[in-house]
Amino acid sequence: xxxxxxxxxxxxxxxxxxxxxxxxxxxxxxxxxxxxxxxxxxxxxxxxxxxxxxxxxxxxxxxxxxxxxxxxxxxxxxxxxxxxxxxxxxxxxxxxxxxxxxxxxxxxxxxxxxxxxxxxxxxxxxxxxxxxxxxxxxxxxxxxxxxxxxxxx
Amino acid sequence: xxxxxxxxxxxxxxxxxxxxxxxxxxxxxxxxxxxxxxxxxxxxxxxxxxxxxxxxxxxxxxxxxxxxxxxxxxxxxxxxxxxxxxxxxxxxxxxxxxxxxxxxxxxxxxxxxxxxxxxxxxxxxxxxxxxxxxxxxxxxxxxxxxxxxxxxxxxxxxxxxxxxxxxxxxxxxxxxxxxxxxxxxxxxxxxxxxxxxxxxxxxxxxxxxxxxxxxxxxxxxxxxxxxxxxxxxxxxxxxxxxxxxxxxxxxxxxxxxxxxxxxxxxxxxxxxxxxxxxxxxxxxxxxxxxxxxxxxxxxxxxxxxxxxxxxxxxxxxxxxxxxxxxxxxxxxxxxxx
Numbered sequence: 001x002x003x004x005x006x007x008x009x010x011x012x013x014x015x016x017x018x019x020x021x022x023x024x025x026x027x028x029x030x031x032x033x034x035x036x037x038x039x040x041x042x043x044x045x046x047x048x049x050x051x052x053x054x055x056x057x058x059x060x061x062x063x064x065x066x067x068x069x070x071x072x073x074x075x076x077x078x079x080x081x082x083x084x085x086x087x088x089x090x091x092x093x094x095x096x097x098x099x100x101x102x103x104x105x106x107x108x109x110x111x112x113x114x115x116x117x118x119x120x121x122x123x124x125x126x127x128x129x130x131x132x133x134x135x136x137x138x139x140x141x142x143x144x145x146x147x148x149x150x151x152x153x
Numbered sequence: 154x155x156x157x158x159x160x161x162x163x164x165x166x167x168x169x170x171x172x173x174x175x176x177x178x179x180x181x182x183x184x185x186x187x188x189x190x191x192x193x194x195x196x197x198x199x200x201x202x203x204x205x206x207x208x209x210x211x212x213x214x215x216x217x218x219x220x221x222x223x224x225x226x227x228x229x230x231x232x233x234x235x236x237x238x239x240x241x242x243x244x245x246x247x248x249x250x251x252x253x254x255x256x257x258x259x260x261x262x263x264x265x266x267x268x269x270x271x272x273x274x275x276x277x278x279x280x281x282x283x284x285x286x287x288x289x290x291x292x293x294x295x296x297x298x299x300x301x302x303x304x305x306x307x308x309x310x311x312x313x314x315x316x317x318x319x320x321x322x323x324x325x326x327x328x329x330x331x332x333x334x335x336x337x338x339x340x341x342x343x344x345x346x347x348x349x350x351x352x353x354x355x356x357x358x359x360x361x362x363x364x365x366x367x368x369x370x371x372x373x374x375x376x377x378x379x380x381x382x383x384x385x386x387x388x389x390x391x392x393x394x395x396x397x398x399x400x401x402x403x404x405x406x407x408x409x410x411x412x413x414x415x416x417x418x419x420x421x422x423x424x425x426x427x428x429x430x431x432x433x434x435x436x437x438x439x440x441x442x443x444x445x446x447x448x449x450x451x452x453x454x455x456x457x458x459x460x461x462x463x464x465x466x467x468x469x470x471x472x473x474x475x476x477x478x479x480x481x482x483x484x485x486x487x488x489x490x
Contacts, residue, residue, distance in 0.1 A: 004463075008464060015449070018448045018449065019447075019448050022192045022444060022447060022448040023192075024445060025191075025192055025193070026188070026191045026192045026444070027191075027195060028194055029194075030190075030191065030194050030195055030196050031194045032194075032195050032196050033193075076269065135483070
């Protein structure tokens with residue numbers, strides 16, 4: 001009989017505690033992000049697909065076309081080429097293709113780069129209608145970014 | 154052109170009550186989704202119209218344009234009859250609910266009895282719907298609904314008998330008239346029985362169980378029984394079940410308001426009473442019902458029956474005895490006043 005009343009009152013009290021918690025949450029502000037209309041800012045360590053890093057002085061890519069990233073990539077996603085203009089000391093990047101369909105975001109390319117020329121982007125809205133949509137021309141992306149300064153992807 | 158005023162009144166109330174029940178079903182679904190959303194810190198419906206207020210309209214159009222599938226194995230008559238059997242008693246019960254002193258479709262001296270009589274027909278609707286569906290989930294659900302309703306009708310009716318002993322009438326408007334301000338509300342009428350708040354709680358819990366609301370929604374336990382008795386229903390058959398369910402919730406909250414919370418009477422005597430008080434109290438109770446739904450997990454079947462047979466029935470019987478004793482003792486102590 002003692003346990004009966006203990007269960008009864010203890011149970012009722014626990015139910016009241018539960019109601020108190022939910023009504024508190026009812027009045028808390030909502031945490032929903034209206035996704036297509038509003039997006040979350042990705043944290044600094046978010047690993048999207050890679051992107052070229054521009055030299056802050058010139059705006060040109062920091063890449064020296066050493067090809068370490070291409071060799072370091074276990075999936076063979078990266079294809080790059082460069083040329084050495086007449087009289088110049090360094091090679092200049094002419095194309096940098098990332099085939100994102102195979103990329104596993106392991107980050108070995110970023111680690112193998114000795115010049116800090118590639119970095120993870122914050123891109124995650126990556127729905128597309130075809131495979132070809134995932135072959136990114138990173139040089140073009142870099143040019144778009146440097147001309148459009150406000151774009152902080 | 155002079156129609157009989159009684160017929161006009163009948164038609165007006167018929168249309169009014171059906172519209173009231175339909176609007177309630179539509180907008181309680183909206184409210185439910187909003188309350189649920191905010192308790193889980195979401196927004197709830199917001200796309201269709203401002204604050205998602207046109208969502209019920211969109212849902213209604215969707216339900217009405219959907220095909221009413223009748224599977225080949227079902228009992229053709231029962232399957233089609235069941236949704237109506239759930240909805241019609243619920244709307245009929247509104248006939249005796251006093252929205253204000255004069256706003257009653259029909260004041261009947263056994264109004265309380267009428268509501269409970271129709272409430273038991275509602276269970277029959279669920280049973281027939283489940284049985285007629287020729288679906289194992291629906292049959293299990295119907296069996297659960299009936300055992301649950303039988304178990305919870307006992308403490309509910311004992312509590313109602315207690316109330317009738319105190320009020321001395323089954324006319325709902327007269328019961329309301331006996332509760333002119335908050336100290337006279339039957340929840341706080343300690344001179345009638347010191348257990349009145351407990352009686353209100355018992356009545357409220359039973360009305361949750363009678364309307365198959367969470368945490369007692371074993372009848373449509375979607376994680377176990379797909380959708381329970383309305384598994385096989387589509388389109389407006391399903392829609393009618395839902396309207397019936399929400400109409401029953403409104404009836405349950407209205408009865409609790411009338412019996413315990415002073416109906417349309419204002420809580421303080423210097424503010425006039427009226428239908429707005431009635432609706433405010435009813436919707437407060439409905440909000441509480443939703444709040445409970447989004448707080449507690451579903452009970453097990455044995456937990457549900459244990460609560461009724463081991464807790465609610467003994468408490469309501471005790472309350473019946475105490476009230477009976479008080480009714481006899483009070484005149485002896487304070488003189489036959």
